[in-house]
Amino acid sequence: MLDQAVRTASRADYPGGVTQTPEPPSPAHRPVLVVDFGAQYAQLIARRVREANVYSEIVPHTATVADLLAKDPAAIILSGGPSSVYATGAPFVDPALFEAGVPVLGICYGFQAMAQALGGTVAQTGQREYGGTAVQVTDAGTVLAGSPDAQTVWMSHGDAVHAAPEGFEVLATSAGSPVAAFEDRERRLFGVQWHPEVKHSPLGQKALENFLYEGAGLAPDWNPGNVIAEQVERIRAQVGDARVICGLSGGVDSSVAAALVQRAVGDQLTCVFVDHGLLRSGEAEQVEKDFVASTGVRLKVVDARDRFLRALAGHTDPETKRKIIGREFIRVFEDAAREVVAEAGEHGDEVKFLVQGTLYPDVVESGGGEGAANIKSHHNVGGLPDDLQFALVEPLRTLFKDEVRAVGLELGVPEVIVWRQPFPGPGLGIRIIGEVTAERLDVLRAADAIAREELTKAGLDRDIWQCPVVLLADVRSVGVQGDGRTYGHPVVLRPVSSEDAMTADWTRLPYDVLATISTRITNEVPEVNRVVLDVTSKPPGTIEWE
Template sequence: MTEASAAPLATPTAEAAGPATPRPVLVVDFGAQYAQLIARRVREAKVYSEIVPHTWSVEQMLAKDPAAIILSGGPSSVYAQGAPFVDPALFEAGVPVMGICYGFQAMAQALGGEVAQTGRREYGGTEVEVCEAGVLLSGTPDHQTTWMSHGDAVHRAPEGFEVLATSSGSPVAAFEDKGRRLFGVQWHPEVKHSAHGQTVLEHFLYDGAGLSPDWTASNVVADQVAAIRSQVGDARVICGLSGGVDSSVAAALVQKAVGDQLTCVFVDHGLLREGEVEQVERDFVDATGVNLVIRDEKERFLTALAGHTDPETKRKIIGREFIRAFEDAAREIVEAAGDDGGEVKFLVQGTLYPDVVESGGGEGAANIKSHHNVGGLPDDLQFELVEPLRTLFKDEVRAVGLELGVPEVIVWRQPFPGPGLGIRIIGEVTAERLDTLRAADAIAREELTKAGLDREIWQCPVVLLADVRSVGVQGDGRTYGHPVVLRPVSSEDAMTADWTRLPYDVLSTISTRITNEVADVNRVTLDVTSKPPATIEWE
């Protein structure tokens, strides 16, 4: 175990007031593929949002003291047996509500309007005609392209509503009751294919709901620093630092809140990329002066992972062993301090909102995969968690990092999963396979940097298909080696992503170098799948 430290970047000021929690705009998820995107678009308008399930009662929603509510799209027909519905009491609560697609139809039906099949489905780009601008469509063109995905339509608006727009397949494509602050559109304004979608959402938020665009990185920092001080008090804290943007920003927030009560612990689990440990010491410690303990735990993790190939099992093992390593570190920190401090009660993690949603930890969310720091945590966790980024998306975390003065080399670092290369090896994780993948990954990263593409892509996982072999020819002889997969993706927040169209010459160079320089690899392939249907990581 080694330690590194320097002069602290920030120390806590006098006792702060309790945390100020912003009133959320609730996005009610009816099973929409775009529910997370709606929440993001609201946040882009500098208004705080949270996602909740459609199974929540009106009382549960109102208990959150929402500033407004948005009803998302969904795959059902509102008149089908067992379809999700909206309690009409929601519209009597005095909270501004906007319905989108299915949410629009559910609102219309709940308030006495008519929803039925049109016999003409509308999918993709659809032109709507504005017949009355109202609040929602103020300042937008009379004819505009929107993105639709529906087979049913509102045929008659509820009493008291003004029809704002129509389309060839939707007799009522938008409506509003300005007096009751109720609004709705048939299309998806959250999708960028809807030409004026963000404007429509902002009209609802600012003009319809009367909200102000005041949820900024500065406010997030102030709120979280106060929340951390309130939670932690004068107790000791450790932070699982990986060197990535998430854990680095979380550590910087906690350090700003409680100063030298924080010790960062970097666990070298043997699943890291080339140069990872040196990067953490050089960039983060030098910039922040945080107290850092580095633990060599390679043998612990490799032993625990031996013989396991199931992705969920590997993630849970890695999550468990991280906690065991942090527990050992905490005991040693206390022993080293002697009588100068008490036990370590808190563990800081850089958990993000997408981690929570994909792990099934979001309200009503399906478990896509258990992130090691959410669904992979052991039941007998000895620490209380401090997760100051749990409600944020990646781009929001970067904004907070810049606000805190975290170096840009860290803020703009490409994401790297906590389980590391362990979930980029398809099959059992062994030291030899890690060496192979580490070498291939280093080549890909080096060539992407040379080509100036680091800021053009979100990340480029390199995946080793360890349980697959293919025939090749090298040096006039037959080989039977492993393929690797390049997975370059572009994304804003990791909830959705598209594969990045890298230049062919860059791909060629990467392929040639990997097959020439990395033993046991004789084939390089390219993953050209978006998310959805695929996740960014293969496991």
């Protein structure tokens, strides 16, 4: 039996759950591969492709032509990058890629690497181009169809293409780029020197869509409905008749993942909500009520607060804390799985699968398994123990956050859950800088509740991506409260705006709202005597402090 307190909720407790209607099978979409040459905008290119309703994935430049073709790509985009094509050790493109019959678009460095690989000339012009740059369109061709003869684009390069490869038509020029765009329509090879994926290239999205729709002949048919149909089919194929448990946090990611799996396998799914004591005020009750009411799933609630606090005692390193939380989650799930089997009876099926709400940014930041830099271990990616006893079901692994929200709405998940601000799996454990204790959690919970209440009261919930409140537990500063000297903790407000968590900027909240939050926290939370504002973008900072 579990050593934690367990209570079970069901549809009978909260009537009105979503009716489960089977989705018709749909073939998987062939991906547009974005080859990452180290550009800060590689993820943005992938997003812009998806905004055109075409599925995309990011792959490292170290992938061989065979690796790329094994993914059966519908098209390939070569991203920009910081290198010079002539630098020692610079990434290169195997010319065999262009003989594979797959449509290719080169952007910035990818454009130059394509030109060099195909026999064109790339050299220094002595005139670098950065930022807004005027280009002259000499032949619109395919990619620039519908463009005016003169337009402003966003450039960032030192080298330039001086001569296009044989068989290519020059489409545009600029002061620093004799060849600023080219194409070989017959071979479906295209390239531009500028960055069409950024908003500073006003006609950039049109150029990308021209490549996708006209150059590659793709249909804009990737949407939330397709995602649901494809994932339902894949989940059923993966799971079969086995039992499944889902680690439900109550956030949008795990909730949408659970709703997708329930759509696929119904009563084979049991959701396990672990109250690890690292939640914000009122969240445990909200999860148990709202999610069961909206979906009708069977929910097992496990009170593991003491277990997590014991495991975290004495630890201050962020990576260590993340891994401890990830490990304890899995151990609780394993205990819960045994309970599910026991409740099913002597001949109950084995629980073989664990559902997680892993997203694409989680995979990328945790190293991605393909040579990407490990920014930090997300508890459901890099933080899992080596002896994991479940096979993972991760139906959202290729999606960005805004795409997950769209899928959730399509599934009928209530807006109160879909639009909930992102909350990390490790919870407040990574918003306490220092050791996690019950007393420090109480302090942070109180400050966080005030901040959330005032942001909601000001109608700002949809204007910000999220607003972590961080307790600097190992820092104290002198203050004056009630005419007396205090030596209390500071808390940090971290309001950010983002589309997908890959990049973010701090949100310019109204001063009166900030003042109200600060005044209430320092008045109502005795242990806190200073409130500060984090005005760092991502990069260089991450959204969470740990």
